[in-house]
Amino acid sequence: MALEDRNEAWRDELRKSISGKERTSTPRVKMNELDAKIRARSYDEVNQGLTEEQARKEATRCMDCPNPTCMEGCPVGINIPGFIKNIERGEYVEAAKVLRQTSALPAVCGRVCPQEKQCESQCFYKLKLKKEPVAIGYLERFAADFERNSGKMEAPQTAPKNGIKVAAVGSGPAGLSFAGDMAKLGYEVTVFEALHEIGGVLKYGIPGFRLPNEIVDVEIDNLKKMGVKFEKNTIVGKTIGTKDLEAAGFKGLFVASGAGLPRFMNIKGENLIGIMSSNEYLTRVNLMRANTKESDTPVLRGKNVAVIGGGNTAMDSVRTALRLGAERAMLVYRRSEEEMPARLEEVHHAKEEGVEFMTLHNPIEYIGDEKGRVTTMRLQKMQLGEPDASGRRSPIAIEGGIIDVPVDVVIVSIGVSPNPIVPNSVAGLEVSAKGTIVVNDKLQSSIPTLFAGGDIVRGGATVILAMGDGRKAAAEMHKYLSGN
């Protein structure tokens, strides 16, 4: 197609229009952000996006490499130079179309993908010039936002309906991306969701200051325009069995039921009032809107809030605590900042907003008052030793290094295990010792018509990896169902 073909005349002209030296000497664009002091008490989106001028200038930095290494870093295989060059020539809606060829959720990915570990880490600038990479994520967001605000948003073209029914279990990033690809191929897709809103972790997990719910809703509406049906309040394995779905004519099932049981540390006092999982805390605020007066769902607002963990969910939780009015929002992590799995941008934003980083500390006990409410966390000071199985230097307790810190809310954000409902309810489904669904390299389970992806297979990963799984499962299920 002309839109993303590197050999098109317009693209060739564009490449010649600016010298390579000029392109590489342009500094990387800076994201426009709300002021840290103001945003730390507001739910408005922190990143304000790029202006048209900023985006076009940043797009000129992309060298339009003949072998774009950046694409190798993208789990959904976006044609990166293809969309960026459309931005450079000023065709923003076309740029968004290129994104939509492979991604059902470009406005989401542009906001939450760990680009520094994926596409941007493989950028020519980074690999060869040792310079800051092209801001691929910012540009992706720019194109998707422009398209949405232009009123020219068109759902991608779908193949003629083939009359074959398939279902996704879970409406998070994996399920949505699967649904988009299958709808494009002409399948009749139904997405089943356990909660009362569509979007999975994009709704209950990621806070509005990072990903506004309206953005997710627009992407979901797009899928509806493509013919995808959504069934809320339906738990496959409980409300309706996989056998029932088979009997109703579904030929393939993609299980993307995501994260389940939150992990706790099993230390003394962990069930005291005020100690909860990040899933609970974020669900209360993001899905149930407990931060608003109108909501019937309560949330504990602490003065001294500690979040345990170093991932993106921990960052989301600690920044939420600030927005709920915490005077002291602490992030407690047993390793050093270098080992933190969170996106760099989130760490940076959290610090700017006033989060106190207590790295190399690990909770060992919680102490409460007579009503059972937590009042104190006891922390063990740590130091880094030899690298462990994950390749990161493992934390070791410093003997005698124990401190007590006053807290009234503690959010435990040390990971989740897979959702147990589908693994427990489907006879003959092979499940690992960790509770994940076992799949082959085609994402196919021990039941040939059942494919699975996202956290239910990976046991805790990112939005974009889940989306990559959704795409792959769609392609593989299509092959399987069409007899190839």
Add this chain to the structure above:
Amino acid sequence: MYKIVDKEFFSENVVKLEVEAPLIAKARKPGNFVIVRVGENGERIPLTIASADEKKGTITLVAQRVGVSSTKLTDLNVGDELTDLVGPLGKPTDIEKYGTVVCAGGGVGVAPLLPIVEGMKKAGNKVIVVLAARNKDLIILEKQMRELADEVIIMTDDGSAGKKGLVTNGIEEVILREKVDLCVTIGPAIMMKFVSLLTKKYNLPTIASLNTIMVDGTGMCGACRVTVGGKTKFVCVDGPEFDAHQVDFDEMMMRLGAYKELEKEDLYKIGK
């Protein structure tokens, strides 16, 4: 969807609602619960299923008016719809032939006890039901229980119906009289705690169905965690029924109070 087709007041604050939910009516088993939500700002609250009519495609819920969310629910009338309803959740009751089973219920806990009594009876057990309440007006489902059970013992705090005394007095009477193989108890946490203490004394295996705070109800948030046999369990997916003798009821009662103060602030929403 989720239309209310019948409503009945069991007492001033206890309401029975029959709701259209064909898939749940078909899939539910004794012991299962649902999550309901009333209004776009509504809270997700867990309620145990009292009965189901697969042919009509309805389930019956019994709710007690306590705070904002339960008032919004119990204020709904026939023809109104629940905003959201999802289930059946939790593990079903282990129904099998035990011999003699004592089913002891208090408050609205009597409602979810009904399908268990029915199931236990069908499985060939002798079923003795002990219903307890503060007074005569608060005894619910007595007629239905009498139709199903071999014997129904009523206990009231003031003696206005049945015998004067607590649920534990009723259970103990049966234990002293005949061999009992299993006790199932559903009611307020404090009641289940004392039932558990009593039956432990007699080495009588006892199952308690716990009703803790939940948000999603599908094993995602961990709000419902309880300590059972020294280990943390999630009521929504590991329960709601557990070996009562292993449950840390004191911790459970403490955790039930987590939002008490915040809930008081919200009472203006129902004009209080």
